[in-house]
Amino acid sequence: MRHKPRARRQRRNTLWNDPNMTTDSDGRGRATIEVSRQAVKETFRPPGARLPLVGLRAVEAVLRLGNLNAAADELCVTPGAISQQVIKVEAQLGVRLFRRTPQGLEPTKTARKLENHLHAGFRELARAVALAQPTQSNGIAISAPPVFAAKWLVWRLHRFTEGQDKLKISIEATTDFADLDDQQIDACIRVGKGDWAGTRAIPLADIRVFPVFAPAFADRIRTPADLLNVPIIRDAGSGFDWNHWLRPNGMDAAQLADGPSYSDASLCLDAAIAGQGAFLSWETLSHDALRMGRLHALPGRFRTGSAYWFVESAQRSRSKLAQRFLRLASRGVEGVPDLTQRPDRIIIT
Numbered sequence: 001m002r003h004k005p006r007a008r009r010q011r012r013n014t015l016w017n018d019p020n021m022t023t024d025s026d027g028r029g030r031a032t033i034e035v036s037r038q039a040v041k042e043t044f045r046p047p048g049a050r051l052p053l054v055g056l057r058a059v060e061a062v063l064r065l066g067n068l069n070a071a072a073d074e075l076c077v078t079p080g081a082i083s084q085q086v087i088k089v090e091a092q093l094g095v096r097l098f099r100r101t102p103q104g105l106e107p108t109k110t111a112r113k114l115e116n117h118l119h120a121g122f123r124e125l126a127r128a129v130a131l132a133q134p135t136q137s138n139g140i141a142i143s144a145p146p147v148f149a150a151k152w153l154v155w156r157l158h159r160f161t162e163g164q165d166k167l168k169i170s171i172e173a174t175t176d177f178a179d180l181d182d183q184q185i186d187a188c189i190r191v192g193k194g195d196w197a198g199t200r201a202i203p204l205a206d207i208r209v210f211p212v213f214a215p216a217f218a219d220r221i222r223t224p225a226d227l228l229n230v231p232i233i234r235d236a237g238s239g240f241d242w243n244h245w246l247r248p249n250g251m252d253a254a255q256l257a258d259g260p261s262y263s264d265a266s267l268c269l270d271a272a273i274a275g276q277g278a279f280l281s282w283e284t285l286s287h288d289a290l291r292m293g294r295l296h297a298l299p300g301r302f303r304t305g306s307a308y309w310f311v312e313s314a315q316r317s318r319s320k321l322a323q324r325f326l327r328l329a330s331r332g333v334e335g336v337p338d339l340t341q342r343p344d345r346i347i348i349t
Helices: 004-017 037-043 053-065 068-075 079-093 109-132 146-153 224-229 243-249 265-273 283-291 320-334
Strands: 098-101 104-107 139-144 168-173 187-192 199-213 232-235 278-282 302-313
Touching (some): 053 068, 053 079, 053 109, 068 079, 139 320, 146 168, 146 187, 146 265, 146 283, 187 320, 199 243, 224 243, 232 265, 243 302, 265 283, 278 283, 302 320
Parallel strands (some): 232 278
Antiparallel strands (some): 098 104, 199 302
């Protein structure tokens, strides 16, 4: 009797290891499910175990960046290595993803079908990795437009960091909209209407425009009509039109004179300070120059329909540091005094 349990175990092992033997769920020999080693392996294979992730990453980079060299630079390998990975993926999938042409790789229709799925898949993988990484409780990363960061934000960060020596703050100056779900950026400051999908946007302040000019023009520009007789500095990349300010004053941008054109608002502001003409500015851009007397402005500020927004991922909760930064940004931008109304402007020559 003492040997029966061992005999039963041996019999069960024999049944399990015999690929031709069938058994039911309770192990009593009724033939219901065929069991084999291969079936077990397939049943318990982890999802994605056969996916050529390295090769698919190369394919995704080529599709997104447009050529082998750019993909190789991003992945820190040679173009030849990228090409070999693409070939391996094509062989494994049994389809051609790219046509080889004298101009380079040209995606096939099949590759175009895969493109968005690959982009989304690797974004999700990056987010998953970010979730596993420890977050720094004493640091914050903010993305902001270069002009806003240079002319406004950097001069006021001391209010945020004051008394906190170990606080680490990172400012990414870019016009690109950051991926707020990958946890590399805590929040963005952006200009627009606050309607970005997948985000939580808190309005900071409306953007209002007004003409500014150097003190040397103070005697020549006293009324809106005087703008017709001076050079006009134009920002080629601006979304704000002179008519935002001129039409409420009964004028039109077509009446304005010619003048220098720049592709950056900071350059336009410097050109105005240098005495090259009048420029259509806004609060965060020219506030400090007005306060220091380096610029004058005509009275009256008019809304553009755009605003500054504090933008976060709708999927993430706000950290304490982000909440503090939001309070600083809200008080700072909303609290800009209207220096165009000051009768006692200080002129520094």
